[in-house]
Amino acid sequence: MYQRILVPVDGSPTAASGIAEAIGLAARLNSRLLFLHIVDDYATLSEMTSAAGYDEMLRGLRHFGLDVLAKAKHAADEASVHTETLMREVTGKRVPDVIVEQAAQHACDLIVMGTHGRRGLSRIALGSSAEGVARISPVPVLLVRLEEEPKT
Numbered sequence: 001m002y003q004r005i006l007v008p009v010d011g012s013p014t015a016a017s018g019i020a021e022a023i024g025l026a027a028r029l030n031s032r033l034l035f036l037h038i039v040d041d042y043a044t045l046s047e048m049t050s051a052a053g054y055d056e057m058l059r060g061l062r063h064f065g066l067d068v069l070a071k072a073k074h075a076a077d078e079a080s081v082h083t084e085t086l087m088r089e090v091t092g093k094r095v096p097d098v099i100v101e102q103a104a105q106h107a108c109d110l111i112v113m114g115t116h117g118r119r120g121l122s123r124i125a126l127g128s129s130a131e132g133v134a135r136i137s138p139v140p141v142l143l144v145r146l147e148e149e150p151k152t
Helices: 013-029 041-047 054-078 095-105 120-126 129-136
Strands: 004-008 032-040 083-090 110-114 141-144
Touching (some): 004 095, 013 032, 013 054, 013 110
Parallel strands (some): 004 110, 032 083, 110 141
């Protein structure tokens, strides 16, 4: 059914729920996963006006992204699911547009992602990335909510 699944990851707890769901689905369907992390320096710059320096900040974002991708790949490897990782750096592009572009470029036939992630104040101004992807994606999008712990 789904041969190649794109999974945008940003290190948030909700993205972790999306990763777990995608791994389970891929294991059942014998699908391949493509984990995507987007380094969006524009959103970060607009929220972190006191950054020590642009280059230092960008190095930190790249390092963080590589770590997020490595953790996602490790989780998939543990489940014997075939994976690839991809990091894209963007400035001045909407994250949902980049996600949908990458899905098309890599022939993905499903996108699995958490309902919200690490976008801070830009999420309020620009809207949810997950909602944006669901609105413009030509392929199905599975949105995964963060499971809340039961209240006692």
